[in-house]
Amino acid sequence: xxxxxxxxxxxxxxxxxxxxxxxxxxxxxxxxxxxxxxxxxxxxxxxxxxxxxxxxxxxxxxxxxxxxxxxxxxxxxxxxxxxxxxxxxxxxxxxxxxxxxxxxxxxxxxxxxxxxxxxxxxxxxxxxxxxxxxxxxxxxxxxxxxxxxxxxxxxxxxxxxxxxxxxxxxxxxxxxxxxxxxxxxxxxxxxxxxxxxxxxxxxxxxxxxxxxxxxxxxxxxxxxxxxxxxxxxxxxxxxxxxxxxxxxxx
Numbered sequence: 091x092x093x094x095x096x097x098x099x100x101x102x103x104x105x106x107x108x109x110x111x112x113x114x115x116x117x118x119x120x121x122x123x124x125x126x127x128x129x130x131x132x133x134x135x136x137x138x139x140x141x142x143x144x145x146x147x148x149x150x151x152x153x154x155x156x157x158x159x160x161x162x163x164x165x166x167x168x169x170x171x172x173x174x175x176x177x178x179x180x181x182x183x184x185x186x187x188x189x190x191x192x193x194x195x196x197x198x199x200x201x202x203x204x205x206x207x208x209x210x211x212x213x214x215x216x217x218x219x220x221x222x223x224x225x226x227x228x229x230x231x232x233x234x235x236x237x238x239x240x241x242x243x244x245x246x247x248x249x250x251x252x253x254x255x256x257x258x259x260x261x262x263x264x265x266x267x268x269x270x271x272x273x274x275x276x277x278x279x280x281x282x283x284x285x286x287x288x289x290x291x292x293x294x295x296x297x298x299x300x301x302x303x304x305x306x307x308x309x310x311x312x313x314x315x316x317x318x319x320x321x322x323x324x325x326x327x328x329x330x331x332x333x334x335x336x337x338x339x340x
Contacts, residue, residue, distance in 0.1 A: 095202060097121040097182040098172050100165045102128045108186035115190045119198065121182060126169045128186075131161020143264035150266050150324065152317035163269040166245060167262055170255040180205060181255075185246040187293050188217075193233060194290045200231035201286075205249065212254025212282035213273065217291040218242035223332040225339045227284065234287035237339060240332035241277035245270045247291035254282060278328050281335040 097116045101109045113123040134157060136142050141164075147155050155163075166183065173181035180202060194216075205211065215238065223240035250258075254277075261276050277283030314320065 093178075094120055094122050095180060095182060096124050096173070096176060096178055097184050098124050098126050098169045099184050099186055100126050100128045100169050101186040102130060105186060112184060112186050112188055115188060116182075116184070119190055119195050124172065124176075126165065126172050126183075129161045129164035129168065131157035131159070131164070134160070136160060141263050141265050143266050146264060146266035148312075148314050150320070151271070152314045152320035154312035155265070155268065159268045160265060162245075163262075163265055163272070166269040167259060170250060170259050173250055174252060174255050174259075179252060181250050183245075183248045183250060184291070185293060188246055189292045191288075191290050191292065193288070197231040197233040197286075197290060201233070201235070202249075204228065204230045204235070205251070209253075210282070211284050212251060212257060212280060213241075213277055213284070214249040215242050215244070215247070215273075215283065215285040216249065217244050217247035217289050217293060218285045219244065219289055221285060221287065223329065223336055224285070225336055233290070236285050236287055237281070238283040238285040239278065239281055239335040239339070240329060241274045241283040242285055243270045243274065244293070245273055246293035248273075257282075274328060278331050278335075 099109060099112045099116070101112070109125060116123040136144065136155070136157060139160065142155065142160055144154050147153070169183040173183065201214075205214070214235075218238075221236065221238065221242055224236040224238055227235045227237050229235070257280065258273070258276055262272060267275070273283075
């Protein structure tokens with residue numbers, strides 16, 4: 091009988107209420123919660139933080155990253171590493187402000203069973219709210235599973251396999267964009283990202299203090315005069331890759 095899956099919950103030590111809430115959600119869904127110590131980006135000087143490349147961020151994003159974005163990014167690196175240090179073949183990663191939707195409990199055990207039998211995926215986004223450029227894969231326990239050629243933003247609820255987590259970590263430095271943008275980069279290139287057609291996990295029940303979502307309008311931070319041009323160039327490049335994968339999808 092397969093062991094219960096683990097949910098790696100990104101959480102700051104100073105936020106026990108968030109952790110308690112996330113643990114209660116996961117235990118109720120038969121997932122073993124494992125705390126991952128979040129990296130508090132508010133405590134760092136980005137000019138002195140070696141993994142961060144501000145010049146590359148400004149070339150790629152058209153702006154600098156915020157401390158909160160860097161903290162969230164490093165926290166996701168830690169969560170992927172914690173999963174790989176386990177013996178599990180599949181692992182969940184959650185941010186600490188999650189709420190599971192009613193369909194989660196019924197759909198996810200079947201989804202895990204379905205995923206275990208496949209090797210054509212690296213990561214599943216369970217919390218996407220805006221899906222673009224997808225292809226249908228299967229219906230599992232009443233939930234449509236999509237090939238997310240253009241991997242969706244938001245990273246509060248993910249499922250990794252070991253190959254996918256290793257690929258993410260291999261590409262994850264230097265740091266030059268937020269975690270969800272990097273996930274889109276890596277998984278759009280590989281075309282190994284999946285998503286559920288409906289969000290099974292919502293976020294924001296607390297003002298999460300590890301998530302880049304809580305940092306205000308992140309797109310306004312230290313913008314380059316070429317911000318708009320660089321953003322459009324990035325989006326066009328990513329969407330072109332996604333459409334090419336979709337056209338070749340069988």
